[in-house]
Amino acid sequence: xxxxxxxxIRNLSVSYDTANGRLKALRDVDMTIASGExxxxxxxxxxxxxxxxxxxxxxxxxxxxxxAGEIIFAGQDLTQLSRKEMTQLLGEKISVVFQDPMTTLNPxxxxxRQMIDIQYRQPIPKAEKRARAVEMLQKVHIPDPESxxxxxxxxxxxxxxxxxxxxxxxxxxxxxxxADEPTTALDATLEVATIDLLRELxxxxxxxxxxxxxxxxxxxxxxxxxxxxxxxxxxxxxxxAAMFRTPQHPYTRLLFACDPAQIAxxxxxLPTIGGRLPDLVDLPQGCIxxxxxxxxxAPCQKTxxxxxxxxxxxxxxxxxxAPSEADQVTT
Amino acid sequence: MTLQNNTAQTTDPTxxxxxxxxxxGALLRLISDPLGALGLGLILLTVLVAIAAPLxxxxxxxxxxxxxxxxxxxxxLLGTDNLGRDLFxxxxxxxxxxxxxxxxxxxxxxxxxxxxxxxxxxxxxxxxNMLLLLLDAAKSVPTVMLALVLVTFTGPSLWAVVIVVILxxxxxxxxxxxxxxxxxxHADFVDAERALGANAMRIVFVHVLPNIVGPIxxxxxxxxxxxxxxxxxxxxxxxxxxxxxxSWGSILYDGFSYIRDSAWMVIAGGLPIVITALGFTFLxxxxxxxxxxxxxxx
Numbered sequence: 287x288x289x290x291x292x293x294x295i296r297n298l299s300v301s302y303d304t305a306n307g308r309l310k311a312l313r314d315v316d317m318t319i320a321s322g323e324x325x326x327x328x329x330x331x332x333x334x335x336x337x338x339x340x341x342x343x344x345x346x347x348x349x350x351x352x353x354a355g356e357i358i359f360a361g362q363d364l365t366q367l368s369r370k371e372m373t374q375l376l377g378e379k380i381s382v383v384f385q386d387p388m389t390t391l392n393p394x395x396x397x398x399r400q401m402i403d404i405q406y407r408q409p410i411p412k413a414e415k416r417a418r419a420v421e422m423l424q425k426v427h428i429p430d431p432e433s434x435x436x437x438x439x440x441x442x443x444x445x446x447x448x449x450x451x452x453x454x455x456x457x458x459x460x461x462x463x464x465a466d467e468p469t470t471a472l473d474a475t476l477e478v479a480t481i482d483l484l485r486e487l488x489x490x491x492x493x494x495x496x497x498x499x500x501x502x503x504x505x506x507x508x509x510x511x512x513x514x515x516x517x518x519x520x521x522x523x524x525x526x527a528a529m530f531r532t533p534q535h536p537y538t539r540l541l542f543a544c545d546p547a548q549i550a551x552x553x554x555x556l557p558t559i560g561g562r563l564p565d566l567v568d569l570p571q572g573c574i575x576x577x578x579x580x581x582x583x584a585p586c587q588k589t590x591x592x593x594x595x596x597x598x599x600x601x602x603x604x605x606x607x608a609p610s611e612a613d614q615v616t617t
Numbered sequence: 618m619t620l621q622n623n624t625a626q627t628t629d630p631t632x633x634x635x636x637x638x639x640x641x642g643a644l645l646r647l648i649s650d651p652l653g654a655l656g657l658g659l660i661l662l663t664v665l666v667a668i669a670a671p672l673x674x675x676x677x678x679x680x681x682x683x684x685x686x687x688x689x690x691x692x693x694l695l696g697t698d699n700l701g702r703d704l705f706x707x708x709x710x711x712x713x714x715x716x717x718x719x720x721x722x723x724x725x726x727x728x729x730x731x732x733x734x735x736x737x738x739x740x741x742x743x744x745x746n747m748l749l750l751l752l753d754a755a756k757s758v759p760t761v762m763l764a765l766v767l768v769t770f771t772g773p774s775l776w777a778v779v780i781v782v783i784l785x786x787x788x789x790x791x792x793x794x795x796x797x798x799x800x801x802x803h804a805d806f807v808d809a810e811r812a813l814g815a816n817a818m819r820i821v822f823v824h825v826l827p828n829i830v831g832p833i834x835x836x837x838x839x840x841x842x843x844x845x846x847x848x849x850x851x852x853x854x855x856x857x858x859x860x861x862x863x864s865w866g867s868i869l870y871d872g873f874s875y876i877r878d879s880a881w882m883v884i885a886g887g888l889p890i891v892i893t894a895l896g897f898t899f900l901x902x903x904x905x906x907x908x909x910x911x912x913x914x915x
Contacts (some may be wrong), residue, residue: 370816384812394827403823404813446792452696454813579673 287445292321292461292494293342293356298355300334300341307567311337311519313352313574315355316593316601321461324488324495326526328541332563335498339464341365342496343382344372359500360461374540377404381460381493385467387448391439395508398435403435404454422453425490426483445476449483456487456558463488463495469504477501481508502545506530517563517574519605528598535604536581581606646907653903658898663889667716670709676861677710678702689881696881698871704885707863711886714864715893718775719844722782723837730787731833734794735821739802743794752788760785760847761854768856778857782844789840790833797829839901842894849890865890 300312312334317581319325320587329335340346342357344364357364360379364372376382381611384390393402401419402412416435423431426449439447448468455463465484469477479502488495497509504514505526512529514522514537533539540559542548549557561578570577585591585605596607647653670677681701689696696705737748764781771777801807802825810824847866851857852866853873860867865886872882 291648345808345811373814373816375814376812382809382812384805384809386805390809392806392810392824392828394831395823399823403819404810404815406819451809 290321291318292323292360293317293319293496294358295342296340296358297568298338298341298357299353300337300346301351301353302347303349303351304567309351309566310518310569311566312341313569315515315518315520317513317520317523319499321494322488322492323511324485324497324509326509326512327496327498327515328500328502328505328512330541330559330563332499332517332520333515335515336466337380337518339466341496342464343376343380344369347568372406373430377455377460378407378458379460380464381455381458383448383451383455383463383465383468386471387444387451388471390451393439393601396436396438397442401435401450401457403455404457406526407458418457419453422457423450425456425487426450426453428453445472448476450481452480452483452487456491456493459491459495463493465495465497465499468497470500477504479551484508501536502530502542503547513578514541518566519574519603520601521575522599523551523601524597524599534596534598534599534602534607536579536606537575540580637743647903650903650906652899653907656896656899656901656903658865660786660900663712663716663893663896666709667712670706670713673703673706673709675703675706677707678861682806684880695885696879698868698875698879698882698885704868704881707868708889710863711865711868712889712893714775714858714862715845715848715889718778718782718848719841720781723786723841723844725779725879726783726786726840727790727833727837728739728788729783731794731826731830732786734791735798735825735829737791737795738798738825739821744818749795750792752791755784761850764847764851764854764856768851773851773856773859775858775862778848778851781851782847785847786840789836793833793836794829798825801818801828835901835904838897839903841897841901845890845893845897849886 295315295317298312302311315334315338317327317338327335327338329504337346337350337444342359342364343353344367346431352365354363357428359375364375365444367375391397394460395403395526397545398416398419399475401422402415405415405418408415420431420435423435428434428446428449434442439450452468466505468484469480472480484495484497485508491502495508497505499505509526512524512526513520516537519566522529522538524534529538530542537559544557544559546556559578564574564577570587572585572589573579573591574581574589576582579586583605589605591603591605592608593601593603594607594609596604648657654681681697681703685697685701695708698704700708733748733752737745740748760781763784764777767781768777771780788864807820807824810820815823848857848864849866849869852864852869855870858864858867867886868882869886872879872884872886876883
């Protein structure tokens with residue numbers, strides 16, 4: 287990865303004000319995305335994936351606050367930008383596709399009006415904006431875009447709406463597309479079609495994609511690198527193929543083992559990871575995963591692990607991956 | 618192009634026809650509802666009457682003292698009033714006053730209500746609470762008291778009526794706009810628009826307003842008879858339109874004073890108020906039924 291990163295997040299910590307105290311939703315997150323790269327972000331519900339996305343977009347809810355760290359996008363620190371500067375960037379350089387295509391389009395406006403309106407920054411006549419919208423619909427394989435553009439969202443199926451949402455997001459040819467579980471609400475065939483479409487458009491536009499998902503199969507299919515998050519920390523980052531073959535962090539290993547696609551023998555009970563997410567207001571003293579980790583040993587309960595390079599993974603946050611025990615990890 | 622449309626229709630008969638005829642379907646549904654058709658008819662009648670008023674051979678304020686308190690005849694369809702003015706002509710011109718005041722003041726009340734409601738919906742908690750307090754205070758003052766106080770300051774005029782209507786009606790619109798805005802401000806599509814770089818103005822005007830005007834317009838249609846009533850009532854009390862101007866309320870008021878001489882003035886003033894009020898009420902009810910999704914399925 288010698289290409290310059292389009293997004294690089296360093297030591298990002300985010301917390302929320304709650305009735306019980308400050309909930310440390312993200313702690314010390316480091317992540318880089320090279321330009322044109324497709325990076326996956328996986329982790330169970332509540333691990334901070336969405337918070338990370340909101341922090342990048344500068345759209346954190348009122349109680350949320352960035353405590354430390356920086357988010358460098360194309361040379362500027364997004365955490366330092368004003369609301370107005372951020373709005374300028376959104377939709378132009380950074381774009382988003384959301385999870386539920388049934389609710390992310392305005393129900394009372396035709397998709398054409400929405401697609402034309404979102405180009406408000408371009409100083410071009412309306413007819414041209416419309417032509418661009420039609421062209422974009424064509425690119426996401428909406429049949430007969432000329433007439434479909436004057437339809438309302440409810441006249442489209444879920445898969446088509448998601449394609450419309452993708453068309454809207456990529457209209458300005460952004461440098462970074464954040465896809466927040468864009469296939470979760472779709473059925474399996476549509477999921478494959480949407481993934482293919484994203485890849486196709488990514489190759490044409492050349493944007494980087496941060497693909498947030500629960501679905502490990504999608505990550506394996508689409509992404510070049512993968513980030514695994516647990517309870518607000520990035521526990522492992524590495525190239526997809528190597529990581530699926532030899533996951534370094536115990537959590538990654540367990541997470542992959544839970545993927546139904548990985549199970550060869552029919553079982554009555556799907557594998558789970560025992561225990562629960564730790565309390566993020568009152569953090570445990572040692573490793574965040576220690577209580578649920580099958581491989582935990584003495585230091586895990588006491589000290590927070592450092593981040594190490596282990597195996598093919600660039601970034602493993604685990605005592606087991608520490609250089610002195612590096613041999614243990616590879617067995 | 619037509620070929621494409623045809624193929625679309627043959628392959629997918631359920632989707633294609635419903636696509637473009639939606640507004641037409643709504644109007645059809647409105648007319649097929651007997652209440653809606655009647656309401657629309659009554660309103661159209663009032664509008665036509667207001668437009669056609671100058672066709673009358675009489676001027677609304679032309680005096681003819683010799684023929685005062687005349688009963689209906691082929692010369693004076695509704696008879697004449699205490700000053701010999703042709704009542705039918707005055708009723709026709711009164712329709713202009715009634716319609717223009719009710720539409721103008723309802724529109725202004727709508728704009729103010731929408732503005733305050735959307736503002737409250739997006740505002741921080743303290744501003745929201747302050748606006749709510751203001752709206753509830755405005756709503757709690759009885760209409761007649763409000764009119765009396767206002768007229769004491771400004772003197773009776775058409776504008777006094779308009780201002781009273783705005784103060785009386787806008788809180789209800791603001792309330793609805795506020796609730797709708799609050800649910801919309803966290804709607805997924807608003808978040809999505811924000812993430813695609815839409816600023817606050819864009820979100821309000823392009824995305825929130827079109828979503829909330831529908832229900833408020835229906836409410837406004839149902840409010841117009843109330844406005845007609847307020848105008849007539851204020852004119853009746855001498856707080857509204859000044860005497861030479863032919864308002865239904867003032868015709869009614871004059872008729873009330875001379876009811877022993879001729880009953881026709883009260884009838885001429887009262888009947889159009891009832892007809893217009895019924896028209897708008899029927900229309901409002903029918904609109905509500907038409908746009909209520911549960912009713913639409915039947």
